[in-house]
Amino acid sequence: MNKAITDGLVLMPPAFAAGLNIWSSEDGVPGSASYQGSPDAALVPADQDFGGCLELSKTQVTQKLRYMGQTPLLPGCYLRVTARVKAMSGNLPSVRIAAWAGDGSGAHVTGLVETGPSVTLTAYGQVETVTAIIGSGLRGGVDMVWGTAPIYAHVGLDLTGANGGVVRIDDLVVEDVTSVFLRDMMDWVDIRDFGAIGDGVTDDRLAFEAADLAAGGRGVLVSAGSYYLGDHVTFESRVRFEGTVVMPAAARLTLTRNFDLPSYIDAFGDELEAFKRALAVLFNYSDHDSLDMMGRRVDIDAPIDVQVAVGNKNTYAIRRVIRNGQINALPSANWNTDVVTSQATYSAGSPLQLTGVANVANIAIGSLVQGLGVGREVYVRDKNVGAGTITLSAPLFDAAGTQIYTFSRFKYLLDFSGFASLTRFVLSDMDLSCNGEASAVMLPTSGLIFQIRDCFITTPRDRGITSIGDGCQGLLIDRCQFLSNEQQARAQDRTSIALNVNANDVKLRDNRAVRFAHFAVMGGGGHMIVNNHWFQDDNEPAGIRLAGLVLTSTNVKTTLNANYIDNSFVEWTNEHDAAPDQSNEYSFGGLTVSGNIFTVNDVAPWFRWFVVKPVGAGHFIHGLNMSGNTFKALNGDIDRVDYVDTTYAGLDMGRARNIAVQGNSFTGVTQFISNPVMLQFDEATDLTTWGCDFAGYLPFDGRTREVVSIVTEGAIRDAGGAVVSAMPYVQTEQGANRDQVNVVWPVPCHGRIQLTARMDKPI
Numbered sequence: 198m199n200k201a202i203t204d205g206l207v208l209m210p211p212a213f214a215a216g217l218n219i220w221s222s223e224d225g226v227p228g229s230a231s232y233q234g235s236p237d238a239a240l241v242p243a244d245q246d247f248g249g250c251l252e253l254s255k256t257q258v259t260q261k262l263r264y265m266g267q268t269p270l271l272p273g274c275y276l277r278v279t280a281r282v283k284a285m286s287g288n289l290p291s292v293r294i295a296a297w298a299g300d301g302s303g304a305h306v307t308g309l310v311e312t313g314p315s316v317t318l319t320a321y322g323q324v325e326t327v328t329a330i331i332g333s334g335l336r337g338g339v340d341m342v343w344g345t346a347p348i349y350a351h352v353g354l355d356l357t358g359a360n361g362g363v364v365r366i367d368d369l370v371v372e373d374v375t376s377v378f379l380r381d382m383m384d385w386v387d388i389r390d391f392g393a394i395g396d397g398v399t400d401d402r403l404a405f406e407a408a409d410l411a412a413g414g415r416g417v418l419v420s421a422g423s424y425y426l427g428d429h430v431t432f433e434s435r436v437r438f439e440g441t442v443v444m445p446a447a448a449r450l451t452l453t454r455n456f457d458l459p460s461y462i463d464a465f466g467d468e469l470e471a472f473k474r475a476l477a478v479l480f481n482y483s484d485h486d487s488l489d490m491m492g493r494r495v496d497i498d499a500p501i502d503v504q505v506a507v508g509n510k511n512t513y514a515i516r517r518v519i520r521n522g523q524i525n526a527l528p529s530a531n532w533n534t535d536v537v538t539s540q541a542t543y544s545a546g547s548p549l550q551l552t553g554v555a556n557v558a559n560i561a562i563g564s565l566v567q568g569l570g571v572g573r574e575v576y577v578r579d580k581n582v583g584a585g586t587i588t589l590s591a592p593l594f595d596a597a598g599t600q601i602y603t604f605s606r607f608k609y610l611l612d613f614s615g616f617a618s619l620t621r622f623v624l625s626d627m628d629l630s631c632n633g634e635a636s637a638v639m640l641p642t643s644g645l646i647f648q649i650r651d652c653f654i655t656t657p658r659d660r661g662i663t664s665i666g667d668g669c670q671g672l673l674i675d676r677c678q679f680l681s682n683e684q685q686a687r688a689q690d691r692t693s694i695a696l697n698v699n700a701n702d703v704k705l706r707d708n709r710a711v712r713f714a715h716f717a718v719m720g721g722g723g724h725m726i727v728n729n730h731w732f733q734d735d736n737e738p739a740g741i742r743l744a745g746l747v748l749t750s751t752n753v754k755t756t757l758n759a760n761y762i763d764n765s766f767v768e769w770t771n772e773h774d775a776a777p778d779q780s781n782e783y784s785f786g787g788l789t790v791s792g793n794i795f796t797v798n799d800v801a802p803w804f805r806w807f808v809v810k811p812v813g814a815g816h817f818i819h820g821l822n823m824s825g826n827t828f829k830a831l832n833g834d835i836d837r838v839d840y841v842d843t844t845y846a847g848l849d850m851g852r853a854r855n856i857a858v859q860g861n862s863f864t865g866v867t868q869f870i871s872n873p874v875m876l877q878f879d880e881a882t883d884l885t886t887w888g889c890d891f892a893g894y895l896p897f898d899g900r901t902r903e904v905v906s907i908v909t910e911g912a913i914r915d916a917g918g919a920v921v922s923a924m925p926y927v928q929t930e931q932g933a934n935r936d937q938v939n940v941v942w943p944v945p946c947h948g949r950i951q952l953t954a955r956m957d958k959p960i
Contacts, residue, residue, distance in 0.1 A: 208276060208371040210352065213240060213251040220251075224297040224305075225263030225351025240265050246283065246324050247367040254363050255290050257355045259777075263297060263353035266715065267315035269372055270346045271922075275332035275378055279370040280354050282325055282922025284318040293318040294329035294340075298347035306347045311353060313340040315880075316365065323598030324858045327354065336378050380809045384831075385416040385437065388424070395422020397443055402426045412864035413501040419464070426450065432777075433527050438463035444474075447508055451478050458490040458522060458531040468495045472524075473506040479517055480507045486515075490522020495617035498529035500608045500635070504615025514620040521730040523628040524610045526635040532658065535561055535606040541587065542599040544851075546547075548592035548775035553599070558582045563614045563639055563665050564604035570595030572749060572772030572812075574697035574718040577604060577666035578642060590665050591720055591749070592700050592775035594812045607659040609639040613774065614665055616641035623648045629655065633682040648673040654695070656682035661713075662696040669721075670700035679710035679731075687710075687731055688764075689741040694718060695731075699773075705729055709743075716765070718747040720773050724755040732763030738832070739801045744808070752783035753818065757790045764797050770810040777845075785809060785848075786820030786855070797836070798831035802867070805840035809897065812845040817852035818957075823896070824857060837868040850900045850935075853957040858896045868893045873905050875953040883916045883945040888931070889952050899956025906953045907940065913948035921946045929954070 210847045211219065217238055221358055223229035224706050232238035237254045244250045253262065270276070278294045313329025316506040329340040331350060347463040352371060357362065384407050387396070393404035402425045408417050411435040422440040428448050436453040440465050444450060454479070461471035472495045479488045501524075504511055526532065537560050541551040554560065557580055563576040571593050572807035579588040610629050611708050613619055619641035629652060630635040640647055643666050654661045654677060661679050664672070679695040696705075701721040708729045710716045716731035731745045745765030747756065757767065769785060795806045806828060809818070828838050838861075841848050858872040874894045882889045891901050903926045913921040923945060928939035938954055 204270050206271075206373075208373060210266060210268070210369050210371065212249060212368045213366075214242070214249040215250070216957070217614045219265045220353075221265050221351070222261055223263065225265045225353065226297065226299075227265070227721045229263075229265070231958065241365060244365055245290065247281065250368070251366045252285065252363060253356070253366060255288070255358075255360050258357075260290075260356035261295065261353065262355070262366070263295070264369065265351065267299065267349035268352050269349050269519065270331065270333070270347055272333045272583075273374060273375065275330055275336075275375045276311075277327060277372050277374040278352050279299060279328045279330055280794045281356075281367040282318065282327060282364050284321050284548065285363045285365055286321065288359035289318045290356040290358040290362045290364065292327045292364070293326055293355050293357065293713055295353055295611040296331060296341065297351040298343055299349050299351070300346055301348050304660060306343070309343050309347070310341050310784060315357065316330045316458055317358070322697065330374060333380075333654045335827045338377070338516040341579065344441065357845045357934075367395050370888070377597070384553040385418045386412050386585065387420050389416045390422050392661030393422070393424055394667075395420070395424050395440055397423035399423055400425055400427040401430055402430055405430050405432075420836075422610060436460065436464075440591070441466040449478050450474060450481050451549075451579075453482070453484055456485045456488070458488065458493050458495075462493065468493070470495055473501065475507045477508055479519075480510060480513055481513075487518035487520050488521055491519060494523040494525050496527050496890070497610065498527040499531035500612050501610060502615055503611060503613050503774045511616050512618040512623075513616065514519060514618070516621040516623065518625055520623075520625040521627070523630060525630040526610060526632045532634045534610045535564070536661070537564070538601055538602045540599060540601050543593055543596040545592075545597055545775040548878055549589045551587040551589065551602070552585065554580075554585050554587050557585050559588065560587065560604045562611075563663075564606040566602055566604060567595060568600055568602040570597075571602070572770075573715075573747060574694065576663070578666045579870070589775040590676075594772050594774055594777045607663070609663070611637070612639045613641040614639045615707045616668075617643060619647070619762055621646050623650065624652055625650050625675065626654045629653065631655060631657040631682070633658050636663065638662045638728055640664045641803075642666040644668040644670070646671040646673065648675070649677055650675040651677065653678045653680065655680045657693060658682060659692070660694055660697075667700040671700040671702075672698055672703045673701075674705050674708060676707045677709075679708065679711040679713065679716070681710075683714075684712050686734045686735070687737055687740065688743050691733075691743070705924060713745055714820045715744040716744055720749045722750055722752065722754040723948070724753065725753065726760060727755045728759050730761035730763065731765060732761075735762035735886070738777060738799055740799055742766060742797065742800055742804055742837040748774040748788070751754070751785045752787045752820070754787040755789070757788070757793060759792045761794045762796070766804075768804045768807055770812060771816070772810075772812050774813065775914040777811070779813060779817070779849075782851075784816045785811070785818045788820070790820045790824075790826065791822060793827070795826060795828045796831065798836065799833065800830070800835065802834065802836045804830075804835045804839045808840045808842050809848060810842035810844065814846040815849055816846065817849040818856055819852070821855070822857045824860045826861045828861060828863050828866055834865045834867050836862070836866075837870060837893070838866060839870060839896050848897065850897070850956065851902070853899060853902070855959060856896060857959040869896060870896045872896050872899070872957065873953050873955040877910070877949065877951055878940075879949045880947050884948050885945050887940040887942070887950075889940055890936070891938065891954055892934065893935045893955035895936060896952070897956070898934070898936065900930045901938045902929055902957060903953060903955040903959070904929060904938055904952065906951075910951060912951040913942070913946050913950075914944045915944050
C-alpha cells in the first residue's frame with residue numbers, strides 16, 4: 198500500500214532550492230518566521246555529497262527547521278521522514294527528525310511525541326542519515342504514534358546541543374512505508390516468508406512450524422503451491438489454504454483452530470483423502486471431540502476402513518463424533534459383495550466356532566454366514582487361518598455336523614470392524630447415501646455406547662447398520678431415517694435389513710424405516726424399542742408380510758412401546774441358541790408390548806402381528822405383557838393377531854405363566870384375544886355340567902388353565918323353577934384342545950353366568 202501512488206497524495210516537501218520562504222524556523226504554522234533572508238541559513242547549489250542543499254548555522258538551543266506546507270496523514274498510513282546531514286564547522290550538534298501535529302481545524306494536537314531518535318554528528322564532512330516514522334498505530338518501529346486526531350504534519354528536523362556549529366542538510370524525503378507494517382497489520386502470516394518452497398518434494402515442515410510460531414494469534418496462509426510435509430505438523434493458529442500439502446500416510450496434519458472437513462479438503466485437495474486425514478487426527482487429538490463436515494459431501498467409490506484411516510490404534514474409548522455431512526457412494530465394482538463357499542464343521546459344544554473351515558484365508562471378517570440351521574444375521578467375528586477356525590457372532594440353532602456354508606462380505610460406507618474395541622463413538626446429522634451400491638455402517642467388533650442420531654441411511658444395498666460382535670452393547674439409535682433400496686419389490690422378495698444387534702441394552706427411539714425385509718434383528722436383551730415407525734407394505738393384493746422386528750433370544754427383558762408397526766409383524770424366536778430345546782433355562786419371557794399401533798392392509802386373513810417361533814421343543818411363555826395396543830386391518834379382515842409358528846416346535850401351553858393380554862383394541866380382526874378373558878355363557882337346558890368353550894379367545898390358542906371367577910347373572914333355576922343357591926365347581930382344560938371349562942352344579946339347572954378364565958398360571 199502506497200498512498201502517494203494509490204490516492205495521489207503529495208508527501209514530499211519541495212527542494213530547498215525552491216525557496217526558503219516555505220521553511221520555518223519555528224513550528225511551520227502559518228505566520229511563523231521563515232528562513233527566507235535569515236543570516237542562519239543559506240542555499241548551497243552544488244555540494245559534493247548532496248548537490249543542492251541547505252546550510253544552517255546553529256544559534257538556538259533547539260534550532261528548528263519545519264516545512265510550512267501540510268504533509269497529509271491518514272489512519273493506517275505510516276510515513277518515514279529522512280534527512281541526510283553533515284557537519285561542516287564549529288561545534289558538532291545532534292540531529293533528530295521532528296514534526297508538528299495539526300488537526301482538522303488547524304489547531305495543534307498536544308500530548309504527542311513530536312520528535313524522533315537523536316543522532317550526534319561526530320566528524321566533519323561525514324554524512325549521517327536521520328529517520329523517524331510517523332503513524333497512527335502503536336507498532337514496532339513507529340517513533341511518533343499519533344493516533345487518528347492529527348490529519349497533517351509540518352515535518353522537518355531539530356538541531357540540538359552546543360551552538361556555533363554549521364551543518365548542511367540534503368532535501369528532506371517523506372515516503373509512505375505502510376507496506377513495512379503490512380504483515381503486522383494483516384491477520385495472517387505466509388509460510389513462504391518462513392522458507393517454504395512448495396515444490397512437492399522439499400520437506401517444508403520446519404517452515405510450517407516457524408510460520409505457526411510467528412503467527413502469534415494471527416492466521417497462517419499456505420499460499421499457492423504443493424508442500425511436502427515429511428512428518429506430523431500441528432498448527433496452533435488458524436490456517437487458510439491456497440496451496441495443498443502432501444504427507445506420508447502415517448503423518449498427521451492437525452488443525453487445532455479450524456478442525457473441520459472443509460479445511461482439510463482445502464489442505465489436501467481431495468475430499469476422500471481429506472476425510473481420512475481428519476479421521477486420523479480426530480482419534481489422535483484431545484482438544485476436539487468432533488469432526489464437523491460443515492454440510493460437505495464426500496463422494497467415495499470404495500469402503501472407508503476407519504481403523505486403517507486412523508492407522509495407529511485399534512482400541513479407543515474417548516467420545517468422538519462425526520457430524521453434519523454426507524457420504525455418497527459412487528458406482529464402482531469395489532462395492533461388489535465378496536462371496537465364498539466353504540465346508541466347515543459346527544458343534545453345539547463350541548457354540549461360537551466353526552472348525553475345519555476350508556479356504557478360511559479367503560473368508561473375510563464381517564461376512565454374513567448362511568447355511569442349514571443358521572439363524573438370521575450371523576456374521577464372522579474373527580478367524581484363525583492357522584487353526585482353520587472361524588469365530589461367529591451368534592450360535593447356530595440346528596447346524597451340528599459338517600456342511601457347505603456361504604460367506605458373504607457386504608461393503609460399507611463406514612467400516613469400523615477393524616477396531617477391536619471402540620466406545621462412545623457418535624455419528625450425528627449424517628446422510629449416508631448408499632445409492633443401492635453400498636451398505637451403510639459396520640460397527641466395531643467390541644465396544645460400548647456407539648450412537649447414531651439424526652441420520653439418514655438412504656438406499657443401502659444390503660444392510661443399514663451391522664453388528665458382527667458386541668460392539669453394539671448399549672447402542673443408541675435415535676431419530677434416524679432408514680430408506681430401503683427395495684421400495685418397488687414385493688415384501689417377500691426383499692433381502693435388505695435396516696439393522697441388527699447381538700449384545701444388550703440397545704435403545705431404538707424415534708426412528709422410521711421404509712420397506713426393508715426386516716427393520717431390526719435383535720439378539721441379546723435389555724432393549725428399549727420406543728416411538729419408532731416401520732412399514733413394509735407393497736403393491737400386491739393379499740400380499741405376504743415379513744417380520745419387522747425379530748427378537749432372537751428367549752428371556753429378552755425388553756420393552757416395545759408406542760411404536761407404529763405397519764404392514765409387518767413382531768417375531769420372537771430363539772434361532773441364536775446352539776441348544777434350542779428347553780432345558781431348565783429361562784424360556785420366552787420378559788417382554789412388554791404396550792401402547793403400540795399395529796396396522797396392515799391388503800393381506801390374507803391368516804396374517805398375524807405377533808408371532809412366537811420356537812426352534813426347539815419344550816419352550817413356554819413366562820412373562821409377557823401385551824396391553825393397550827391398537828390393532829387395525831384395512832381392506833380385508835384378518836383372523837386374529839397372535840400365532841405360534843410350529844415349523845420347528847410348538848409351545849408347551851401347560852407351563853405358561855404370567856401372561857397379561859388386556860386393554861387392546863381390535864378393528865378388522867375377527868377373533869379378539871385377552872388373558873384373562875371373561876365370557877358370558879347361557880344354558881337354556883337343565884344340565885348338571887355346563888360346557889363353556891373359550892376356543893379362540895385365549896392368546897396363542899392357549900388352554901383354560903385357571904378360572905378366576907364365576908358370576909351368575911340373574912338366578913340359576915332348576916327344572917321346577919326353584920333358585921339354585923349352591924356353589925358350582927369347575928373342571929379346567931376340558932375338550933380335545935383343552936380350551937374348555939366345565940361348570941358342574943349339584944343339580945340340573947339353567948341360567949346365565951359370566952366366567953373368567955386364564956391360559957396361564959399368574960405366578
